[in-house]
Amino acid sequence: MTQSPKGTDAPGLKTAYTATPLPDATIxxxxxxxxxxxxxIVSHFGDCQVTYAFFIRRPVISAPGLMLEWLKNVMAERNSPYTVDLVHPEGDWVGAGEPLMYITGSFTHLADLETLLLQKLGSPCVAAHRAYQIAISLPDTRFLAMDARHCAGFEMQELMAYAASVGGRTAQRDGAIGFVGTANDAVAPFFGTQDGAGTMPHALIGYAGSTVRxxxxxxxxxxxxxxxxxxxxFGQEITDALAVCRRFPELAAEGRLAMRLDTHGGRFLEGLNPQLSYAVLDRHAPESLRRYRSDSELRYLxxxxxxxxxxxxxxxxLDEAGFPQVKIIAxxxxxxTKCACMADARAPIDIVGTGxxxxxxxxxxxxxxxxxxxxxxxxxxxxxxxxxxxxxxIQKGKEA
Structure with a gap:
């Protein structure tokens, strides 16, 4: 009998593209x-029942759901029973070298799956750990996974979105808000939503000719x-933000208007320079400037x-102009490191989009x-x- 391990019932798994079994020829x-x-060779000389141990050489957060869902569907196609002993359920911390799970079944039907199973396990576990790290660094901020453009095709995108959702839920257990969505519809179910989040790229503003338009x-x-x-x-973050607020005062008052800051690293936000930036932070979070800082940390501050x-x-x-309900997306x-610096400076960010x-x-x-x-x-x-x-x-007995 196929065992359905606990801890892999994340939103969206049942509709996952990665879970679709491949024809044997493709495998x-x-x-x-x-x-x-x-x-x-095993098919010729005689099958046997084997147990595989799966592990990763660095600490991670367990994110085995897509791999196990795919395995379940492939083994059902092959009509081959197997069992899973999931040592670390989804969202668990896993130490370097610790077995995440044991899978037992026919050597004939498992032998040729190892490559693809490992592809679907390693990177999501590491990415889930990274998603957890940034979410816990800014625990009071919502995060959007906007990594699709940085992925090598949809299968990688799906693995990364799943990982972000796992890391985000683990951070939520530790008191953070975590990841609340992603940028496109196909992987939105991992976050418990149906639609991707986002409004406009820079290209739309170039097309319109002005930010307000x-x-x-x-x-x-x-x-x-x-x-x-x-x-x-147009390099006029403050000017254009206030112009949009004045154009849509009702949306601003209802909290349905947000400004996204995406200023590139080649210039300062409108009206700032090194001295004025220091003055702004010295007024709001002076302690963040009093400790030793690396060059990158100072740049983030x-x-x-x-x-x-x-x-x-x-x-x-925004507050001085009478728009305190308008949100800031960064x-x-x-x-x-950047998230930790923002937390140190108590930067008033409502949502972070990370790619x-x-x-x-x-x-x-x-x-x-x-x-x-x-x-x-x-x-x-x-x-x-x-x-x-x-x-x-034996090891668990010693720990107990």
Whole structure:
């Protein structure tokens, strides 16, 4: 019987593209040749029941849902029973080298799946950890996963969106708001929604000829949607933000208007320079400037682009003009360090849109699997004895 492990019932899994089983010929073409040959050898000389241990060499957050859903569908197609012992359910912290799970079944039907299973396990677990890191760094801020453009095709996009949802839910358990959505419809169900979030790219403002006109066009087409306006296109973030607010005072008063700061790192937000940025932050969060800071941390606080000082300057301008309900959305380079600096400066950010950080830095993202049992007899290559189920039981006994 196929076992349905607990901890993998994330929103959207049942409709996941990745879960669709591939024809055997496609699996054969996409897997490593030595796994294909192993399957043929085992089929010829006699099948046996094996147990695989899956692990990752660095600490991660467990995100096995897409992998297990795909495995379930493939094994159903092959009419081959198997069981899963999910040692670390979805959202659990996993130490370096700790087995995430044991999968037991026919060697013939599992041998050629290893390559694809590992592809669907390693990167989501690492990305979930990264999503958790940024969410917990700014616990009172909502996050949107906007990484699709940085992914190598839809399958990677789906893995990253799933990972962000897992990391976000883990952060929520630790008191953060976490990830509340993503940029497109296909993966929105992972976040419990049906639609992607977002309003306009810079190209729409270029087409319209002015920030206000772009906002008018959007609102005419989507009058019920929250109006989020990019305000950096013409380098007049404050001027254009206030012009949009005055054009839509009702939306501003209802909290249905937001300004998205995406100022690039080559210039300061309108009206700021190093001295004025320092003054803004010294007024709102002086302690954030009193500690030792690296060059990158100082840039995030008082430098060019979307700095903490820039966010505070926008908030001051909106409040002073009588628009305290207008929200601020920030994007551009938000990783752990930048989020931590924003938290230090108590930057009044309502939502962060993060793109490249979640799928960035692919070193140490690789999952590994070893067979640890053949027909019930424990056996593994020298150096991997820590994966043996009996070894895990002894270790747990010591910890207890």
């Amino acid at each position: 054969h073409a996409r897997t490593d040749s030595y796994f294909n040959r192993t399957r043929e 772009a906002a008018e066009m959007f609102h005419e087409m989507y009058p019920e949607a929250t109006l989020v306006v990019l305000v950096d296109y 008082i430098g060019t682009g979307v700095s903490a000082a820039a966010v505070w300057r926008m908030r001051d301008a 994007s551009s380079g938000f990783g752990v 490249s950080f979640i799928p960035d830095r692919w070193n140490e993202t690789y999952a590994t699997a070893d067979i640890v049992s053949y027909n019930g007899v424990e056996r593994v290559k020298i150096g991997r004895e820590f994966l043996l189920p009996s070894s895990q039981k």
